Amino acid sequence: MTDIKTDTPKTEAPIRVRIAPSPTGDPHVGTAYIGLLNFLYARQRGGKFVLRIEDTDRTRFVSTSEQEIFNSLRWLGILWDEGPDVGGPYGPYRQSERTEIYRQHVDLLLANGTAYRAFETPEELEDLRLRQIAAKLPPRYDGSHRELPQAKIDQYLAEGRPYVVRMKVPPHTGDSTSSTTFRDELRGNITFEHNNVDDQVLLKSDGFPTYHLANVVDDHLMGITDVIRAEEWISSTPKHILLYKAFGWDLPRFWHMPLLRNIDKSKISKRKNPVSLIYYRQAGFLPSAMINFLGLMGGGMPTNEAASTGKSSEADIFSLDDMIARFRLEDIRLGGPVFDLTKLKWLNGEYIRRSTPEAFYEALRTTILSDSYLKQIAALVQTRVETLGEFGNLTHFFFADDVMPTEEIFVPKKRTREETLTFAAEQLTTLEATDWTHEALEPALKKLGEEKQWSVKENFMLLRAIITGSTMSPPLLESMEIFGKPRTLARIRTFLDTQKKQNNTKK
RNA sequence: GGCGUUAUGGUGUAACUGGUUAACACGCUGCCCUCUCAAGGCAGAGAGUCCGGGUUCGAGCCCCGGUAACGCUACCA
Secondary structure, eight states: OOOGGGGSOTTSOOOEEEEOOOOSSSOBHHHHHHHHHHHHHHHHTTOEEEEOBOOOOTTSOOTTHHHHHHHHHHHHTOOOSBBTTTBOTTOOOBGGGOHHHHHHHHHHHHHTTSEEEEOOOHHHHHHHHHHHHHTTOOOOOOOTTTTOOHHHHHHHHHHTOOOEEEEOOSSBTTBOOOEEEEEETTTEEEEEEGGGSOOOEEEOTTSOBOHHHHHHHHHHHTTOOEEEEEGGGGGGHHHHHHHHHHHTOOOOEEEEEOOOBOTTSSBOOTTTSOOBHHHHHHTTOOHHHHHHHHHHTTOOSOOOHHHHHSOGGGGGOOOHHHHHHHOOGGGOOOSOOBOOHHHHHHHHHHHHHHSOHHHHHHHHHHTTTOHHHHHHHHHHHGGGOSSGGGHHHHHHHHHOSOOOOOHHHHSOTTSOHHHHHHHHHHHHHHHHTSOSSHHHHHHHHHHHHHHHTOOHHHHHHHHHHHHHSSSOOSOHHHHHHHHOHHHHHHHHHHHHHHHHHHHHHHO
């Protein structure tokens, strides 16, 4: 093993990297992927890895999300040196606690003429957008408040009209540049003409910053040296460069990583692939396997010597420590890798087979057979069994992954297969948007049933069939609650996918 | 539509500064082992490197032109 630190130029500032997830839902595999890459980069260079929470979107905020992000990353062993929960010298690490900082920085931009107030209402902007689309023009802010006379601004402010602050993208008086070129460490120079860069909103009318502003201000203030993020940010990087320039700050290095993909190559999404880290934990994937699998995405691990000497399959198997020792971020492949569950499951199986019997049993007992899980399930069936031996009869679906009802079971007497599948898809949509307590689930499902003219019995029986594979089960909603949202939704999606495929083969 | 990025078997990756029949893993097929199923062992099928030109003795690697996929195009991140 080589000493990585000797490779690091000694003149460099200490490496500081970060991930900045938004607490808007379940922790995402994409967050884990980018987190892993940042973590490795920092560890290999004796740098610091920062976790920052980007909670500036109040409309999408989910209160439990932040804690779940912490739990999931820790589960994987992706540990941060600074963050909201562990503190650090550059805090606070939650953007909602930094609003005063952003306000001050916006004032700086307002004062030096690189930003301006815009007083249009959201309705006016929507109207503009629609007209532009109708005229086959690229939808873009038309800049009408770019050069508002001071008198007008004062008047609007006095009237108390709400406003946003927008970035004044050059060219304008004081800066005549018409394009921005930046270096992506993986791809080389990328150029954007400014007439393709919108006057991005920096400060929303609710006083919160947008991603673009908060991100640049925080990265600078937190001393971030390398921005390692997903490819979807390439398009907005010129805005960020312009902001660094407007503040007069040095640029970090930018590394844009390929996007994880669904099987059909689109950006990975929950509709087509489980993306919740909670799902993977609850479904019984081992953190070592998940980390290993993520390390396979995009390459980056040099071919193992074991591959040429010993068993060749060893080449694909490595630990987090192996990655710290040998992973090369600069070798990441740029094509978007498909997040292929088949290979993940094979890897997971490898890790299970390699466990000691004790470790395997321990893994079962802390996940799929944990005391808390069993205790909740037991409470559900106590009145429904006559011998303890019947426990498995009623609860098999809690422990199985291949539940699939036959058509006779899931299609109600007076319904067709088609309308049943359509309704099941609507149930899925409803469940996705509902808090995961049986108290919340019941009215949500009943409301859907009323709207679509499905009786409560038909409604719940269909769902019961999908979740349990049977027409007989412990109380459905309580069962779903214990089984967990990510796995329940995944089961419904698997059901719908399978039935859809059967449709296609029938025709 | 505009802008940007990407492109090696079905999937993930490999192929030194261009150099023999494009390699490994997953998956798939068959066989062996075996009370079953996995695991394991063995043997296969599957790409000529998105397409078209060019440079070169020689191109997956270099040049030019296309195409397709993906991303962005919000007072979301």
